[in-house]
Amino acid sequence: MILGIGIDLVEIKRFEQLARQTDNCFAKRLLTSTEYAHYAKLRKDSEKSSFLAVHWSLKEAIYKAVNHIKPLFSQLEITKKNQRYNCQIDPKIELLLSVSYSSNNITAICLAQQTPWKN
Numbered sequence: 001m002i003l004g005i006g007i008d009l010v011e012i013k014r015f016e017q018l019a020r021q022t023d024n025c026f027a028k029r030l031l032t033s034t035e036y037a038h039y040a041k042l043r044k045d046s047e048k049s050s051f052l053a054v055h056w057s058l059k060e061a062i063y064k065a066v067n068h069i070k071p072l073f074s075q076l077e078i079t080k081k082n083q084r085y086n087c088q089i090d091p092k093i094e095l096l097l098s099v100s101y102s103s104n105n106i107t108a109i110c111l112a113q114q115t116p117w118k119n
Contacts, residue, residue, distance in 0.1 A: 001113060001114045001116070002111065002112070002113050003065065003066060003068075003093065003112040003113060003114055004064070004065040004066055004067070004068075004111075004112045005064075005065055005109070005110070005111050005112070006060070006061035006062060006063065006064030006065035006066075006108075006109070006110040006112075007061055007064070007107070007108070007109050007110075008056075008057045008058075008060035008061045008064065008107070008108045009057070009105060009106070009107045009108075010053050010056060010057045010060075010105065010106050011053075011104060011105055012049055012050060012053045012104060012105065012106060013049075013104065014053070015049040015050075015052040015053045015056070016045065016049045018049070018052055019045050019048035019049040019051075019052055020045055024036075024039075024040075026052070027039055027048075027052060029073075029074065030052065030055060030056060030059070030073055030074070031055060031074070032074060032075070032076075032077040034077060035055060035077060035078060038051075039051050039052070050106070053106045054078075054085075054099055054106055054108070055078055056073075057099070057106045057107070057108035058076075058078050058085060058087070058097060058099065058108045058110070059073045059076045059078070060108065061097070061108040061109055061110035062076055062087055062089070062095060062097075062110045062112075063076075064110070065095070065110040065111065065112040066089065066093065066095075066110075066112045069089065069090070071089055076089065078097075084097070085097040085098075085099060092114055092115060093112055093113070093114060093115070094112070094113050094114075094115045095110055095111070095112055096110070096111040096112075096113070097109070097110050
């Protein structure tokens with residue numbers, strides 16, 4: 001059963017200034033400790049701004065798809081395995097995530113569905 005669909009579109013340039021913050025306060029609020037550790041290893045501002053934009057957009061899409069749960073962004077951990085983004089919020093809910101990139105924008109989509117085999 002489909003629980004919700006969330007879509008988010010962001011301009012990467014909105015995250016360029018945030019990626020240059022020396023105190024990284026935005027990144028620390030948005031990312032989990034594991035995500036932040038990965039972010040901190042990035043050297044180029046362009047990589048950092050893309051990382052923040054992707055994570056923001058995915059977390060927005062997830063929030064929109066499961067807004068009845070009211071997840072906190074800092075508790076949504078986005079992982080990437082085999083070129084696929086993943087996030088686990090509840091064993092009974094499967095999140096299907098997709099990200100599309102252009103030179104200026106990132107679009108994230110989340111389809112949340114209840115997994116019938118895990119009721």
